[in-house]
Amino acid sequence: MVVLTATAATELFKNHDHSFSGRTVSVVFQSHDYHKGSVGLAPCSPYWRLLHRVGSVEMLIAKRINATVGVRRKSVDNLLMWIEREARGHRDAAVRGVHVAHFVFLTSFNILGNLTFSETTFLNGDLDEEIHMDQPEGFVEPDQESKKPITRVKGHVSIITKIDSAQELSGRQARSGGQPSTNGDVVDPESAKASELFSAMTSFIEWAGYPNLVDSLPWLGWVDPQGLRRRMDRDLGKALAMASGLVKKRVKEREEGGLGKWQDFLDVLLDFEGNGKDEPEKLSEAEINIFIVSISRSCMDPLF
Numbered sequence: 001m002v003v004l005t006a007t008a009a010t011e012l013f014k015n016h017d018h019s020f021s022g023r024t025v026s027v028v029f030q031s032h033d034y035h036k037g038s039v040g041l042a043p044c045s046p047y048w049r050l051l052h053r054v055g056s057v058e059m060l061i062a063k064r065i066n067a068t069v070g071v072r073r074k075s076v077d078n079l080l081m082w083i084e085r086e087a088r089g090h091r092d093a094a095v096r097g098v099h100v101a102h103f104v105f106l107t108s109f110n111i112l113g114n115l116t117f118s119e120t121t122f123l124n125g126d127l128d129e130e131i132h133m134d135q136p137e138g139f140v141e142p143d144q145e146s147k148k149p150i151t152r153v154k155g156h157v158s159i160i161t162k163i164d165s166a167q168e169l170s171g172r173q174a175r176s177g178g179q180p181s182t183n184g185d186v187v188d189p190e191s192a193k194a195s196e197l198f199s200a201m202t203s204f205i206e207w208a209g210y211p212n213l214v215d216s217l218p219w220l221g222w223v224d225p226q227g228l229r230r231r232m233d234r235d236l237g238k239a240l241a242m243a244s245g246l247v248k249k250r251v252k253e254r255e256e257g258g259l260g261k262w263q264d265f266l267d268v269l270l271d272f273e274g275n276g277k278d279e280p281e282k283l284s285e286a287e288i289n290i291f292i293v294s295i296s297r298s299c300m301d302p303l304f
Helices: 006-015 027-037 046-059 062-066 069-089 100-117 166-175 192-209 228-255 265-271 285-298
Strands: 140-142 149-153 156-159
Touching: 027 192, 027 228, 027 285, 046 265, 069 100, 100 265, 100 285, 192 228, 192 285, 228 265, 228 285, 265 285
Parallel strands: none
Antiparallel strands: 140 149, 149 156
8 A cells, every 4th residue: 555645644554553554464373372472473452562661661661771780791791802812712723713792692681681580590500600709790701711601690500602503503403312422512511401492482583584485475474484383383483481490490499488679580570460451460471481592692692
């Protein structure tokens, strides 16, 4: 439809905007109903307006952002330090490239994790480790001996060294019996969950980027000739399962009296109460899980 006059355009956008606000959603994004709970893909509806309002009013507010000034400053300082150290390390070597995307990914994850969940949530390991109290919780620092970036959070440690494509990662894991490779590409001996989530999210982005024949020929959906929907079901399911574990852990902490004066964004989602009219009374666990995964995807997507 083409609008030819200013009067018609005003009428359209003022009184009929909802009728023309539909968007096309790829079949792969319909996996696990992801398109219904993601702010970027959900149809224009009271629920979408709710997600948008919660994100802008509760998450992106000055008080919450200002509370992470120290973490953000430290993360950016570390980003510059890591790049400089990596460049110095390659100065006399045959390879002179610096994997900037890797360091940007760690920095983005730290900042976003602290803003929303008060920690680097998805990179928690399973091994108790001493915490350096002079550093803010949830930021990543390079280990002095191995020179590998280590994610330090309360009681946990895990190691991530490089961003690779999902196919390369899954190939290495297949050759090593399903375990993360230790060849310097992706090293995470303490936390299989961190490596699994990393693989799932990179796969999520990869499958979403492929042209899908089913989008043009919907009657082929039951066949899924390229296998993109099946792969998305698998990898997005893994990410949602991990987000579910995070939510259940927080619910358990709250039940045990672990809710402090400071509430992070996850607490806001759990405490949400709708108006009872066009909003749900509470956000379901599935809706919160999708919201968490969409947030984590937002810091990885620009790197690929």
